[in-house]
Amino acid sequence: MTGDGSDPDTDSGLAERRGLDEAVVYQPAEDSGLLAEAALEEAHGRVLEVGTGSGWVAQRIAEERGLDVVGSDLNPHAARQVADRGVEGVVADLLAPFRADAFDAVCFNPPYLPTDPDNEWGDWMEHALSGGESGRELIEPFLDDVGRVLAPGGVVLLLVSSLTGYDEVLALADDAGFAAEPVVEESFPFETLTVLALRRE
Amino acid sequence: MDVVCCPLDKADLDLDVDERDDDEILAGTLTCTECGETYPIEDGIPNLLPPDMRDEAAA
Numbered sequence: 046m047t048g049d050g051s052d053p054d055t056d057s058g059l060a061e062r063r064g065l066d067e068a069v070v071y072q073p074a075e076d077s078g079l080l081a082e083a084a085l086e087e088a089h090g091r092v093l094e095v096g097t098g099s100g101w102v103a104q105r106i107a108e109e110r111g112l113d114v115v116g117s118d119l120n121p122h123a124a125r126q127v128a129d130r131g132v133e134g135v136v137a138d139l140l141a142p143f144r145a146d147a148f149d150a151v152c153f154n155p156p157y158l159p160t161d162p163d164n165e166w167g168d169w170m171e172h173a174l175s176g177g178e179s180g181r182e183l184i185e186p187f188l189d190d191v192g193r194v195l196a197p198g199g200v201v202l203l204l205v206s207s208l209t210g211y212d213e214v215l216a217l218a219d220d221a222g223f224a225a226e227p228v229v230e231e232s233f234p235f236e237t238l239t240v241l242a243l244r245r246e
Numbered sequence: 247m248d249v250v251c252c253p254l255d256k257a258d259l260d261l262d263v264d265e266r267d268d269d270e271i272l273a274g275t276l277t278c279t280e281c282g283e284t285y286p287i288e289d290g291i292p293n294l295l296p297p298d299m300r301d302e303a304a305a
Contacts, residue, residue: 091249115249119299124291134291141253142285142294148249 070123071173073101075231076238080154080204081105083228083240087200088112090149095139095187098173100127102152107132112150117143120169139183140190147194152202155183157209180209181217188221192245201243202228206236218243252278252285253296259285 081102084092088110094103097116100123107114116127117137128134135142140151156173159180165171176182184203191201201223205214218225223243230239252259257280265273276285276292285294293300 093249119295121291121293124293125289128289128291135250136291136293136295138253138295138299141296142250144249144251145256 069169070120070126071098071170073099075233076154076204076206077102079229079231079238079240080152080202083202083242084150084152085109087202087228087242088150088152090196090199091115091147092150092152093117093140093143093148093194095137095151095153096155096173096183097127097132097134098123098154100130100132100134102154103127103132104130106152115148119172122169139187140194143194145193146196149196149199150202151191151195151199153187153191154204155187157181157184157204157206159208176209179213180206181213184209184214185217188217188223191243192221192223195245199244201241203241203243205239205241207238208236211237211239214241222246250276250292250294252281252283253294254278254283255280257281 084106088106092106092112092114094116097103097118100116103114103116106112115133115135117135118124119138121136124134124136157176157180158174160175160177162178205211215225222245224246225241225243228240228242257278259276260279261274261276263271263274270290271287272290274287285292
């Protein structure tokens with residue numbers, strides 16, 4: 046989330062409708078690239094990307110790894126963008142509508158910017174960026190529930206920013222019964238981004 | 247899609263198809279076999295938000 050990033054999207058078929066959706070859907074940036082890199086390395090079997098946004102990461106996993114991928118998002122505009130990319134799209138609140146043991150890999154680039162409650166701005170972009178006061182408001186319920194949908198031997202790929210509190214997220218993962226291991230890491234002027242692979246202890 | 251369930255009670259969903267294009271379901275309804283709550287499929291995309299969040303998002 047440190048810059049605008051280049052738009053790696055080359056499919057212009059639905060450009061007009063997508064233009065409309067893009068205004069309200071988080072588009073790929075450095076964090077997306079890092080999550081894709083980790084997912085291409087670690088994902089296997091059936092894959093879920095939570096908070097898929099533009100669907101760019103989900104599409105890369107589906108195409109470059111040939112895996113079955115589902116992209117979910119709270120934002121219906123995002124679910125449509127991922128579906129336009131040929132990935133199965135679902136409108137969902139985090140992991141709520143997914144079955145136990147359904148996925149071998151779950152990827153999540155959460156909204157993580159710590160946001161003062163007085164400065165919440167209340168649109169789809171806020172849902173995509175704001176992690177509440179702590180920056181961890183979505184990470185906590187995600188980690189509480191992800192063990193349920195993860196099949197035996199499954200892996201969670203979670204993007205963490207230093208702005209969100211790396212050690213705090215590690216502690217939450219540990220509480221949820223996961224061992225964490227960094228897969229990729231990159232430093233930017235204002236934050237360090239890490240993708241953690243979480244596996245059941 | 248065999249990976250989804252009712253977001254409220256995690257029970258199975260029954261699928262009613264209204265519109266189909268080859269293998270893809272374009273429009274239909276998913277109904278919870280336990281609580282009876284219904285979830286729409288529109289434009290090929292199931293909306294599995296719990297009813298209170300769905301209404302909020304539509305507003």
